Every structure is written in C-alpha cells, then in structure tokens.
Amino acid sequence: xxxxxxxxxxxxxxxxxxxxxxxxxxxxxxxxxxxxxxxxxxxxxxxxxxxxxxxxxxxxxxxxxxxxxxxxxxxxxxxxxxxxxxxxxxxxxxxxxxxxxxxxxxxxxxxxxxxxxxxxxxxxxxxxxxxxxxxxxxxxxxxxxxxxxxxxxxxxxxxxxxxxxxxxxxxxxxxxxxxxxxxxxxxxxxxxxxxxxxxxxxxxxxxxxxxxxxxxxxxxxxxxxxxxxxxxxxxxxxxxxxxxxxxxxxxxxxxxxxxxxxxxxxxxxxxxxxxxxxxxxxxxxxxxxxx
Numbered sequence: 001x002x003x004x005x006x007x008x009x010x011x012x013x014x015x016x017x018x019x020x021x022x023x024x025x026x027x028x029x030x031x032x033x034x035x036x037x038x039x040x041x042x043x044x045x046x047x048x049x050x051x052x053x054x055x056x057x058x059x060x061x062x063x064x065x066x067x068x069x070x071x072x073x074x075x076x077x078x079x080x081x082x083x084x085x086x087x088x089x090x091x092x093x094x095x096x097x098x099x100x101x102x103x104x105x106x107x108x109x110x111x112x113x114x115x116x117x118x119x120x121x122x123x124x125x126x127x128x129x130x131x132x133x134x135x136x137x138x139x140x141x142x143x144x145x146x147x148x149x150x151x152x153x154x155x156x157x158x159x160x161x162x163x164x165x166x167x168x169x170x171x172x173x174x175x176x177x178x179x180x181x182x183x184x185x186x187x188x189x190x191x192x193x194x195x196x197x198x199x200x201x202x203x204x205x206x207x208x209x210x211x212x213x214x215x216x217x218x219x220x221x222x223x224x225x226x227x228x229x230x231x232x233x234x235x236x237x238x239x240x241x242x243x244x245x246x247x248x249x250x251x252x253x254x255x256x257x258x259x260x261x262x263x264x265x266x267x268x269x270x271x272x273x274x275x276x277x278x279x280x281x282x283x284x285x286x287x288x289x290x291x
Contacts (some may be wrong), residue, residue, distance in 0.1 A: 003027070003028070003041065004028065004031070004210075005031060006031070006200050008028060011196070023057075025039070025048040026048060033209065035210055038071045039089050040076075042068070042076060045061065049061075049152070052265060058282070061233050066251035066255060069256065075149045077147050078145070078147075079142045080134065080135055082133075086134050087282060091206070091208055093105075093129070094125070094129075098123070099122055100217075101119070102125060103125055106129055109132060110138045110140075112138055123210060155281055158257055158266070159270055160253070161266075161270065165269055167242045170242055171241075173195075174237055177193035178234050193216060197217055197221055198224055201224065215240050215244060216240075219233045219236045219240065220233050
C-alpha cells in the first residue's frame, strides 16, 4: 500500500527526517488508480535492488507482509497476462452478483480457489476468476508451477516485540493520525487522515482497486459519508490494524523464522541500541559470502 502516492499518512510511509537520512525507493511511486499486484511490486523491487548493487550500496528490504516477502525471495509462478476485456467483464460480474454469489460461482467453476479464498476477498476472487477465464486453468495450477527465486543471499532480521506493545503502538499511531494529542500543536502527519481519505474519495476510483481497501480507508470513508461517528470509525480502524498486525506476526513466526534458523530475531521493543546487533548480523553475512 505504501507504493500509492495518495496514501502517505494512513500507510505510515516514511516522511521528513526519515527520507532525508537514507535513500528510499518505491514509496509513493504509483497512482491509486493503478492496481499494483505482487508480481508488479516484485519486478519493481528487484530492479531497485539491482540499481543499488550496481551503485555499490547495500539494499535493505523492509516490511512485514508475508506474501510480498515470500514472493521477493522465492519468486512467483509465471501467469499469462489477462486481457483488459476479461478483467472488465470480471469486475462487472462481481458488481452484478455481489461478493457472496460471485464467490459461489467461482467455487462452482474452480473448487480449489473457491475453497482457498474468502467471500470478502474481492481482489483475489477477481484474480482467480480472471486467470480461469483467460487461460482455462485454475490459478492454483499456475501457482504450483516452479518459480525462479531471487539470485541474492539474504541476511534476515525480524523485529517481534511483545504483542501488547505492538497493539498499543497501532492504536496510538491511528489516534494521532486523526487528531493531535491533547495540548499538542498540529504537526506534519498528525490529524490529517480524514483529509487524506476525502481526497482519495474525490478521485471517484473503482472501489475494487487495492488502494480503496487500505486499512483506514473504508472506516473513515463511512465517517465522511455520515454513516458512523469519527470515534466509531477510529475504533474499527484500530481493530482492523491490530488484526492485520496479528496475522503478520503469526506469519513471521511460522514461515519467516520457522523455516530459516539463521534469522536474527529481536523480541524487544526497538531502540537505537539494537542497531549494533543489526549491523553485526549484516557484516557477518557479507564476510561469509562465497567467493
């Protein structure tokens, strides 16, 4: 979600001093009117890594979304491109049927993907439908094909502070996005979330686009429409964020760490003192590189 220009605050994109301290790439590079798939993101990320390496820099990939981390390291199966007409027809079908009926229709035609996907996951439902319509094969078949992994040796570092601390940080960050703390003067990035969502809605984009489903957008859009109060919208956005963080932590423990004993895991709240541990791990990886 941080690739979208219009979602700076809600996605907690690096700002100000952070951008000035270290070169950042792939933040705010696409319009919210575009759909950035994991395949497209991976291609962009690999290109930026190659550029950094060619310049003699050490690229650092940051984030916590399992699908993207896994795709970067292990690659993706090659799925033929879907014609624009088929994509448009799939979206029209979803609009006509609604999510539940669309999911049921997909499950009839593709039982494997129907069982794998939830009725509310419209983006992935559309993708499964489109691929089946365009190729005559289930997306599950394409995904099972061998993929080419990234040609890099990765030094993996994982921050996993206590869950309670993560939840508290999520709640506090969202609250600050809606309004400054009591007695605090407004500052960049504080109290602007509603304006950011209003500006996004003014573009009148397709509701099925990924940017329109970013955490906070549906919740604060309901507030702007008068369907709920700001307090209720904030509470729902906080709950959604905590659930998302929980899924990330579960994936990191079971997939990222569980499958690789070389991962350096830090289970305390981040502090500047941890930089030494991080860079020691990186130096060790570089010094033990073959050749």
